[in-house]
Amino acid sequence: MSQELTYEQALEKLDEKLKVLEDGELSLEDALKAVDEARVYLKICTERLEAAKKKIEIRPDEP
Amino acid sequence: MSQELTYEQALEKLDEKLKVLEDGELSLEDALKAVDEARVYLKICTERLEAAKKKIEIRPDEP
Amino acid sequence: MSQELTYEQALEKLDEKLKVLEDGELSLEDALKAVDEARVYLKICTERLEAAKKKIEIRPDEP
Amino acid sequence: MSQELTYEQALEKLDEKLKVLEDGELSLEDALKAVDEARVYLKICTERLEAAKKKIEIRPDEP
Amino acid sequence: MSQELTYEQALEKLDEKLKVLEDGELSLEDALKAVDEARVYLKICTERLEAAKKKIEIRPDEP
Amino acid sequence: MSQELTYEQALEKLDEKLKVLEDGELSLEDALKAVDEARVYLKICTERLEAAKKKIEIRPDEP
Amino acid sequence: MIRPEEAPRPFTVTELANEIRRELRPLTAVLLKGEVTGIKRGAAGHFNFTIQDGLSRLDAVLFADDARKVTTLPEDGQVFVFRGRIDFFGKTGRLSFIVDQIEFDDVGKLRARLEELKRRLDLEGAFLDSRKRRLPFLPRAVALLTSPTGAVIHDLQETIWERFPNMSIVVYPVQVQGAAAPASVARALRRCNVEGLADVVVIARGGGSFEEMFAFNTEVTARAILASRLPVVTALGHTSDRTVADMVADAECRTPTEAGARVVPKKADLMLRLAERERRLSRERDRRLAREVERLQARRERLMQVMPNLVRSRSERLVRARADLARLSPVQQVARRLEALLERGRRVDAAAAARLARSRNLFASRRASDRLDRALAARFGAAVRGLEHRRSRLVALSPDSVLSRGYSITQDAASGAVVRSAADTARGRNVRIRLGSGRLGAQVEEVEP
Numbered sequence: 017m018s019q020e021l022t023y024e025q026a027l028e029k030l031d032e033k034l035k036v037l038e039d040g041e042l043s044l045e046d047a048l049k050a051v052d053e054a055r056v057y058l059k060i061c062t063e064r065l066e067a068a069k070k071k072i073e074i075r076p077d078e079p
Numbered sequence: 080m081s082q083e084l085t086y087e088q089a090l091e092k093l094d095e096k097l098k099v100l101e102d103g104e105l106s107l108e109d110a111l112k113a114v115d116e117a118r119v120y121l122k123i124c125t126e127r128l129e130a131a132k133k134k135i136e137i138r139p140d141e142p
Numbered sequence: 143m144s145q146e147l148t149y150e151q152a153l154e155k156l157d158e159k160l161k162v163l164e165d166g167e168l169s170l171e172d173a174l175k176a177v178d179e180a181r182v183y184l185k186i187c188t189e190r191l192e193a194a195k196k197k198i199e200i201r202p203d204e205p
Numbered sequence: 206m207s208q209e210l211t212y213e214q215a216l217e218k219l220d221e222k223l224k225v226l227e228d229g230e231l232s233l234e235d236a237l238k239a240v241d242e243a244r245v246y247l248k249i250c251t252e253r254l255e256a257a258k259k260k261i262e263i264r265p266d267e268p
Numbered sequence: 269m270s271q272e273l274t275y276e277q278a279l280e281k282l283d284e285k286l287k288v289l290e291d292g293e294l295s296l297e298d299a300l301k302a303v304d305e306a307r308v309y310l311k312i313c314t315e316r317l318e319a320a321k322k323k324i325e326i327r328p329d330e331p
Numbered sequence: 332m333s334q335e336l337t338y339e340q341a342l343e344k345l346d347e348k349l350k351v352l353e354d355g356e357l358s359l360e361d362a363l364k365a366v367d368e369a370r371v372y373l374k375i376c377t378e379r380l381e382a383a384k385k386k387i388e389i390r391p392d393e394p
Numbered sequence: 395m396i397r398p399e400e401a402p403r404p405f406t407v408t409e410l411a412n413e414i415r416r417e418l419r420p421l422t423a424v425l426l427k428g429e430v431t432g433i434k435r436g437a438a439g440h441f442n443f444t445i446q447d448g449l450s451r452l453d454a455v456l457f458a459d460d461a462r463k464v465t466t467l468p469e470d471g472q473v474f475v476f477r478g479r480i481d482f483f484g485k486t487g488r489l490s491f492i493v494d495q496i497e498f499d500d501v502g503k504l505r506a507r508l509e510e511l512k513r514r515l516d517l518e519g520a521f522l523d524s525r526k527r528r529l530p531f532l533p534r535a536v537a538l539l540t541s542p543t544g545a546v547i548h549d550l551q552e553t554i555w556e557r558f559p560n561m562s563i564v565v566y567p568v569q570v571q572g573a574a575a576p577a578s579v580a581r582a583l584r585r586c587n588v589e590g591l592a593d594v595v596v597i598a599r600g601g602g603s604f605e606e607m608f609a610f611n612t613e614v615t616a617r618a619i620l621a622s623r624l625p626v627v628t629a630l631g632h633t634s635d636r637t638v639a640d641m642v643a644d645a646e647c648r649t650p651t652e653a654g655a656r657v658v659p660k661k662a663d664l665m666l667r668l669a670e671r672e673r674r675l676s677r678e679r680d681r682r683l684a685r686e687v688e689r690l691q692a693r694r695e696r697l698m699q700v701m702p703n704l705v706r707s708r709s710e711r712l713v714r715a716r717a718d719l720a721r722l723s724p725v726q727q728v729a730r731r732l733e734a735l736l737e738r739g740r741r742v743d744a745a746a747a748a749r750l751a752r753s754r755n756l757f758a759s760r761r762a763s764d765r766l767d768r769a770l771a772a773r774f775g776a777a778v779r780g781l782e783h784r785r786s787r788l789v790a791l792s793p794d795s796v797l798s799r800g801y802s803i804t805q806d807a808a809s810g811a812v813v814r815s816a817a818d819t820a821r822g823r824n825v826r827i828r829l830g831s832g833r834l835g836a837q838v839e840e841v842e843p
Contacts, residue, residue, distance in 0.1 A: 023106065023108055023686070024106035024107060027693075030693055031693070034696050034697060034700065037697070037700045037704070038700055040703070040707070043148060043149065043150040044148070044150060044190060044191070044194055044704070044708060045148050045149060047194075048194055048197060048198075051198065051697070051700070051701055054697050055697070058690065058693060061690050061693075062690060064107070064108075065683065065686050065687060065690060068107065068111055068683060069683060071111075072683070085531070085532070086531060086532040086664075087531035090531070093671060094671070096675075097671060097674055097675060097678065100675070100678040100679075100682070103685075105682075107682065107686050111679070111682075114675060114682075117671075117675050118675065121668060121671060121672055121675065125665075125668060127532060128661060128664055128665065128668075130534065131535065131558070132562055133559060133562070134563070135551060135562075135563045135564075135565060136562070136564045136565065137542070137564075137567065138564055138566050138567075138585065138589070138591075139542075140566070140567055153711070156715055160715065160722060163719075163722035163724075164718075164722055169211070169213045170213065170253070170254070170257060170731060171211050171212055171213065171253075173727060174257050174260060174724060177261070177722070180719050181719065184712065184719060187708075187712050187715070188712055191708050191709060191712065194704070194705055195705045198701040198704065198705065216731075219738055222742070223741055226741075226742065226745035226746070226749065227741065229745075229749065229752070231749070232274060232275070232276045233274075233275045233276065233316065233750070233753045234274050234275060234276070236746065236749040237320055237323055237324075237746070237749075240324065240742055240746040240749075241323075243738075243742045244739075244742060247738060247739050247742065250735050250738075251732070251735050254731050254732050257724065257728050258725070258729075261724065261728065279756075279757065279760075282760070282762055286760070286762055286765050286766065286769070289766065289769035289770075290765065290769050292772060292773065292776075294773070295337070295338070295339040296337075296338045296379070296380070296383060296773065297337050297339065299773045300383050300386065303766055303769070303770055306762065307766065310762050310763060310766070314757075317753060317757060320750050321750055321754075324743070324747060338777070342780070342781075342784075345784055346784070349784060349787050349788060353791055359793055359803075360805070360810055360811055360812050362792075362793050363794075363805070363810075363828070364810065366791070366793065366794060369784075370788065373784060373788060376777075376784075380774065380778060380781060383774070383777075384774060387770050387774070
C-alpha cells in the first residue's frame, strides 16, 4: 500500500510518525515500530524525490 | 485544446503555473505536474512565436 | 512468561517492586524476593533497550 | 524443622523465648532449654541474614 | 534416681532435709541419713548450677 | 547381736539398764550384769557416735 | 522660353500646346474659390464640372484618383475652395483647372455636423473605454487598411518586421480620402472580419487637412469600426484633431510606426521573457526539489535525533531504577536486623545469666552447707551430752563405784556369781576380779575360808 502513496502523503505520514516520536509518549515497542514506519516513509519520499530528480535530469534543456 | 490557445492565453496559463509554483504551496507532485504543464504552455508560446510566416498579402478591393 | 513482557510492562513491574521495597513493609524474605524480581525486570528492560539500541544503531546511514 | 523456618518465623520464636526468659518464671532447666532454643533461633536468624547479605553483596555490579 | 531430679526438685528436697534436720527430731541415724541425702541434693544443686553456668558461658561468642 | 543395734536402740537399752539400776532392786550380780550390759550399750552408743562423727567430719569439704 | 537654336522654326500646334502647358505649370497648388455647376461623372470615375464666380468661369476636372482622396465631392451650386493646377489640353484646346483637393468654404458648418455626430456616438457609449476591444497580445497577422500607394505600408511593414521578423501582414487597400473613402473603409473592415486572416486591424493614412481626413469623421466609418469584431487601431497621421474614427477605435496611434509598435510586440522581448520564464520555471522546479531534499534531510535528522533520545531517556530511567534498587536492596535492613539479632543474643545471654545468678543467689542464700553442719553439730552435741550424762549415771549407779577406793569384786568366771566368801569358790576355779579400773582374770590357788 505504501508504494501507492504520493510523496506528500508519505511525507505527511512521516511527519505524523515524527511528531508522535518527538512527543515521546510512545512505549518503547511502539516507538521502534514508529521508527521503522518513519523509515519506510522516509524511504518512499527519498525514492520519489530521486525519481523526480532523475526525470528532470533526462530532459534538462527541454523547454 | 492547448493547441488552440493564443500566445497570450498560453502565456497567461504559463504565468498562472509559475505563480502557483512561486507561491510554493503545491505539493511536490503537483509542483512537478505544474512544471510539466508550464513547459507545455511555454512550448505553445514558443511555437506561436514561430508560427507566423513573414509575408505580405495584398487583398485588393473587390469591386 | 517474563520474556514476553514488553519494555513498558517490565518497567511497570520494576516500578511496582521498587515501590513496595520503598514502602518498607516487606519481610526480609519478601524483600529479597522483591529485589530478585526487580532485578529480573531490570534485566528484561535492559535487554529490551539494548535490542532497541542495536536495532536503531545498525542503520545510521540508512534512512 | 527449624531449617524450614523463615527469618521472620524464627525471629518470632526467638522473641517468644526471650519474653519468657525475661519474665523469669521458668525453672532453671526450662530457662536453660529456652536459652538453647533461643540460641538456635538466633542462629537461624543470623544464618538467614548472612545468606541474604551474601546474596545481596554478590550482585552489586549485576543489573 | 537423684540424677533425674531437676535443680528445682533437688533444691526442694534439700530444703526438706534441712528443715527436718533443723527441727532436730530425727534419730541420729536418720539425721545422718538426712545429712547424707541433703548433701546429695546439695551436690546436685551445685552441679546443676555449675553445669548451667558452663552451658551459659560457653556460647556467648558462638552463635 | 549388739553390733546390729542402732545408736538409738543401744541408747534405749542403755536407758533401760540405767533405769533398772536406778530402781535399785537388783542383786549385785544382776546389777553388775546390768552395769556390764549398760556399758556395752554405752560403748555401742559411743562407737556409733564416733563412727557417725567420723563419717560426718570426713565430708564437710567434700560435696 | 524659346531656345535660340529653335527660334527660326514655327511651332507646330502641338509644340505650342506643350509650350503653353509648360508655361502654365507654375500655376500649381492654386487655391480657387467658386461655385460648382454642370457636374458630370465620367465613366473612368472622374468628374467634370465648371467653377464660376458670376463673372468668370473655368472648366474643372477631378480625376478618379483624386476623387477618391478628396474630403468631399463637389456638388452643383455649392461653393468650395478647390486646390489644383491649371492645365492645358491640347487635344481639346481647352484650359482646365485640375482639382486635387476640395475644401468646404464653410468649414464651421461641417464642424457643427461633426460635433453633432460625436454627441450622438458619445450618448451611445461608443467612446467608452469599457466597450473597446483589447488588442491581441500577439496577432497571427496584422491587417492593414490603407491606401495602396502611400508610404504607410512600407513604414508599417518595416516597423512590424523589425519587431517581429516573421509577422504576416494582410493589406486591404482602401480609399483614405475622398467621398468614396468611408464606404471603402467600411467594406474592407467587413472583409477583414469575415476573412479573419488577421487578429488586429490597423487603419492608416498619412495625415492631412481637416478635409482630407474627413472620411474618418463620417458616421459610416465610425459605425464600421464599432461593428468590427477584430480590434481596430487608427494611425491617421499627424493631425491635431482626433477624428471620430480615432475616438471609436480600440486604440489610437499617431503614425503607422507607432501603430506597428502597438499591435506587434518585439519578438526578441517575448523570447527574452519566455526565456526568463523558463529560467524561473527551472529555478522553481530546482528550488522545489531542493526544498524537498532539505525537508527530507531535516526529517531524516529529526528521526536520527529521535532514535538515540528514544534509548537515552529510557537508559537514564533504568540507571535510576538500578540506583533505586541498589538503595532499596535490604542491605541496611539486613544490617539492622543483624544488629537487632546481636541485641537479642545479648538479651538471651543476659536473661540466662540473670536466671543463673538468681538461682545461685537463692541457693547461696540457703547456706545449706553451713546449716547442715550446724544441724549435725547440734545433733552430735546433744548425743554426746546425752551419752556423757548416762555414763555419769552409770558410773554413779554402778556397784563398781566403791572399787575406786581399792575394793574389788570377784565373780565366778563360769557362773558370774559374786564370790562373797572364799567358800563360794574352790581351788582351781577361774574367777574374774573387778578393780577400780579394769578387771583381772584369775585362778583360785588358795581358798581360805
